Amino acid sequence: MTTRTLQDHLDGWAGSDPLRRDVATTVLALANAGRSLAELLSAGPLAGAMAQVRGYHTDGDSQKELDVVADEMVRDALRAAPVALLGSEEMEEPIELNPAGTLAVAVDPLDGSSNIDTNLSVGTIFTVLPHIGADALLQPGSQQLAAGFLLYGPQVALALTLGMGTHLFVLDRPFGQFRLIEAEAQVPAETSEYAINSSNARHWDRAVRSYVEDCLTGSEGPRDRDFNTRWVASMVADAYRILVRGGIYLYPGDARRGYGQGRLRLVYEANPIAFLMEQAQGAATDGLQRILDIVPESLHQRVPLVFGSRGEVERVSRYNQSASNMPERSPLFGRRGLLRA
Ligand SMILES: O=P(O)(O)OC[C@H]1O[C@](O)(COP(=O)(O)O)[C@@H](O)[C@@H]1O
Ligand SMILES: [Mg+2]
Ligand SMILES: [Mg+2]
Known part of the structure; x- marks a missing residue:
């Protein structure tokens, strides 16, 4: 199946709108970080002792090797993006990245840390907000410009919203591209x-x-x-x-x-x-x-x-x-x- 790539999807949505182009660049940078992280995860213990505890957050939650590695990968990927402020589960305080950036981003670099060494799915969660100053990350969620998560499972998937529906993508590994598999995800109102x-x-x-x-x-x-x-x-x-x-x-x-x-x-x-x-x-x-x-x-x-x-x-x-x-x-x-x- 060959369907629309994430890049095409973002380009089509952004057009020539400057803020949307910035969001598109940022989402692509996060997707690229996710692709690299997925590669590392697929090596399991061959990549090192990723579940080893490295330290603790101030509230007592443990910080594992892969939490730290994922955090570095996301931060590095966003350095070239128009992101002024970056907050992370793994950093006590937000950091300034690109002073000219129009966006603020917050991430959970690795969600599901207790599953690292069990070969179960883990992921990366992100939110993109307008950079309105030092408190940009404290805006209510209704102000989000984009949000999503990467899921490192049997498929490397990306769930993304740009405020116009929720779209699902899957990584086409041989091509290194995320491809759209569901343009309008719908959560049924009822469930058992x-x-x-x-x-x-x-x-x-x-x-x-x-x-x-x-x-x-x-x-x-x-x-x-x-x-x-x-x-x-x-x-x-x-x-x-x-x-x-x-x-x-x-x-x-x-x-x-x-x-x-x-x-x-x-x-x-x-x-x-x-x-x-x-x-x-x-x-x-x-x-x-x-x-x-x-x-x-x-x-x-x-x-x-x-x-x-x-x-x-x-x-x-x-x-x-x-x-x-x-x-x-x-x-x-x-x-x-x-x-x-
Ligand atoms: O171990 P518990 O208490 O069931 O909590 C599991 C929940 O905690 C989380 O792992 C929290 O996220 P982190 O792994 O990023 O700390 C969720 O992904 C998960 O649903
Ligand atoms: Mg989490
Ligand atoms: Mg986490």
């Missing part, structure tokens, strides 16, 4: 597949517990149909599956120390995913509020995240709004439900 790390069930609040309990009781519960669980522990892989066939992903806040706002970062994880989902007719909230409306207070701020099929995301919001929106629990599962606090 959910993704959450259930090992945290005892720490969840009532709304999340009720939502998952309703899925678990399946055709014998208030949902009247059976649900299926999927959890890759690489958000990009869960997000790609949801873009392809629907589903819901939840990483809520929970009662563990340091997890009150969940695990995901607003600026370079939740915002790009939310933009992609909305542009594919899906939805993304913090359990209640639209992610893209939240004004970030800091680059590494965490946010509870629920995204995917609109009907399910809205159901979670209804449960969070009021307990009266939750269906009656079946006595079969006891007063406190199947998942006990």
Whole structure:
């Protein structure tokens, strides 16, 4: 199959508009970094001990060798792009790159770090914002000019939005080019597949517990149909599956120390995913509020995240709004439900 290349797609979208041309150059630079990173990942342990812990972020998250290598690759690729400010999960503070640049970029250079040495999919997430000054990365997600992620799986894929739909590309390795495989990704409004790390069930609040309990009781519960669980522990892989066939992903806040706002970062994880989902007719909230409306207070701020099929995301919001929106629990599962606090 020979279809449109990413370069052609971006050129067609940008035309002679200067800001769009800058966005196109930047997205291409990120795609090139992803191509190199995919090459490195495909060598696995032959490329070195990539899962080795190198250090820790200030909030205690570990930083692995590949996190650092991916961060350097993205930074190097963006040096020639019109990017004035770059923020990264792997850098405490944003750095200035190109003083004449019109754009600000934030990245999660490697999403799914716990999967590095397991030969499962990992990825790179990015957001592109207008450079409006030193606080450019603290604009709400609704201001994003472009966002997306690269997924390093059996296929090297790119999910991209430029604010006019969500497009999926796959790397045509022999040609070194990303090619369009889906011009208008559509997340079905309804789904019977959910993704959450259930090992945290005892720490969840009532709304999340009720939502998952309703899925678990399946055709014998208030949902009247059976649900299926999927959890890759690489958000990009869960997000790609949801873009392809629907589903819901939840990483809520929970009662563990340091997890009150969940695990995901607003600026370079939740915002790009939310933009992609909305542009594919899906939805993304913090359990209640639209992610893209939240004004970030800091680059590494965490946010509870629920995204995917609109009907399910809205159901979670209804449960969070009021307990009266939750269906009656079946006595079969006891007063406190199947998942006990
Ligand atoms: O290990 P947990 O708590 O299930 O968390 C898994 C989640 O954390 C993440 O790995 C966070 O991203 P990083 O790997 O960039 O830190 C998500 O990709 C994934 O969905
Ligand atoms: Mg991540
Ligand atoms: Mg990361």
